[in-house]
Amino acid sequence: MEVSNQENGGLISVKSLEPIFIQPEKKPYNGTHLLSNLDRAVVAMMKTIYIYNLDGKTSSEAACDVIKQALSKVLVYYYPLAGRLKSNSDGKLFVECIDTEGVPFVEAIANFSIVELGDITVPDTPKFEKFIYEVPGVENILEMPLMTVQVTRFKCGGFALGLTMNHCVADGKAGMEFVNSWAEIARGVPLTTPPVLDNSMFMSGKRSPLDKSPTEKFNIVDISDVSNLESQYQKENTVYKSFSFDQNKLAELKKKAMEEDEGLKYCSSFTVLAALVWRARNQTLKMEPHQKSRLLFTVDIRSKLNTPLPKGFFGNGIVTSECTCTASELSENPFSFAVKMVQNAIKKVNEDYVQSYNDFFENISITIPPPSLTGTLVITSWTRIAFNSADFGWGEASQFGSVEIPKEVCLFSPAGIKETEGVMLILGLPVSAMNTFQELMNKV
Known part of the structure; x- marks a missing residue:
């Protein structure tokens, strides 16, 4: 799969390989992960990009392999991310973790350098969408994976890590703690902040809304x-x-x-x-x-x-x-x-x-x-x-x-x-x- 467009008078393209699916290294849980009421309030995809300059410390190909292997290990702790979103008869959401496909992982190669990409602080959606993986033809959020990963290798030797994550599984703080845990496993160090997946304190209401409707x-x-x-x-x-x-x-x-x-x-x-x-x-x-x-x-x-x-x-x-x-x-x-x-x-x-x-x-x-x-x-x-x-x-x-x-x-x-x-x-x-x-x- 190749995505390209005309930028700055030249052809800037990102060529993507077919996705593979990353499962947790070992099966930690075989059941469902219930979503809390606060989770149900934010059903939307977060799409983020992280740029890394390797500066000759390793090749981008080797870095991609390390990230891929670490993902399999970190999903043992964060197993809901490898699951799939489901809806029950009442229209409430939960995550099914039984024998799911896992997290789609895509390797891609860009024909330009990080310098040519420029500043990514301000969103340029048509350009930045090249660095994340979205399942083609899927618009219903119930059919989307809860997370996808794309590692794009630049001509200069650096790489971009592009993530999509469903907000209903984690907010920004929790999502970043996951990425940091993933990075710690890649470095071979213990997790600084192991995840707490228990959200039972928000599972059902304790009282009726106060004062007003x-x-x-x-x-x-x-x-x-x-x-x-x-x-x-x-x-x-x-x-x-x-x-x-x-x-x-x-x-x-x-x-x-x-x-x-x-x-x-x-x-x-x-x-x-x-x-x-x-x-x-x-x-x-x-x-x-x-x-x-x-x-x-x-x-x-x-x-x-x-x-x-x-x-x-x-x-x-x-x-x-x-x-x-x-x-x-x-x-x-x-x-x-x-x-x-x-x-x-x-x-x-x-x-x-x-x-x-x-x-x-x-x-x-x-x-x-x-x-x-x-x-x-x-x-x-x-x-x-x-x-x-x-x-x-x-x-x-x-x-x-x-x-x-x-x-x-x-x-x-x-x-x-x-x-x-x-x-x-x-x-x-x-x-x-x-x-x-x-x-x-x-x-x-």
Whole structure:
């Protein structure tokens, strides 16, 4: 199989071999892995790429063999990834681990070097899709493997590790712990964080949603598109760009918010950036004053429960929280107004909130369509996940990137290797809206 396209005046191609299927080295379990209610809330594929410069330490062919053999060994611990997603009569999902095919593994060869690939921070889906393996002709997520692997060898001797992983099996933190465990086995060292596959604490609801009906409590409702937002994306191409905020810029945003509202004694980098992007995106999309605007984001609950999740918890340890107001409220109030809304949305995520959220998804079936994201900005933060940290024996990844980011999503990513280097936000907007958004970011 060969995938190619015209880039920079030359033919850039990736030639892929037929997939082989990697099974756990030994059969650790023969049954089913039940998914929790929190797992069922996020049925989507995560597609990521890691770039490794071998610098002559070994050949890319030998590296591919090491990675392949280590995958078979690490799947003994993370056996659900070798299973297949199934749905019961109630439309609830589980993972079947009995005599499944395993994880598809593809070797590929690129006719260009890593330098010619360029920066992979900002998604270029048509190009980056060459570095991941997706089963041809399969669109139903129930028919997709829970994980696929592709190792693409570059002309310069380095390689790209392309992964797809179903979010319903693990969130970003758990997924990266898997990759690090895989890398440790490749290096021949014991696992730093063995996985804990027990998710029984989220298997069934412990109480009914509190205070309000589920749709009101979690705002699981559609927003009317009174500003013709969808037509803007249809009329123009969507372009993706990244914007970096170092510690000085972040400090200025925090200072601005606290000076505007004396009640704000502390602001996190996440709250000020989320508020900034939410307001700027509304402005660039020219939302009508009475347009409802929603900010939706995930909150890691590992340390927010009365009994914290165990170290190495492999599953989804996240819930979503949101804040909603009209476009006019967002634009006419000071910056601190949006910051406080974000803060309050984070603060409400406690034990009761998580259990209510858990109970709500107890009754959700895969056959029920998710609510529309019209008028919604979704923020996913990866700033506390070291995606480039996996060392398979030849050093950490030199680059990391997401293959695609939906148009409603803004990704927060580390701006460098060290946390002190700040935060990078990456998002897509229609061309004219992006020009305005860039002007607003330049004024920050």
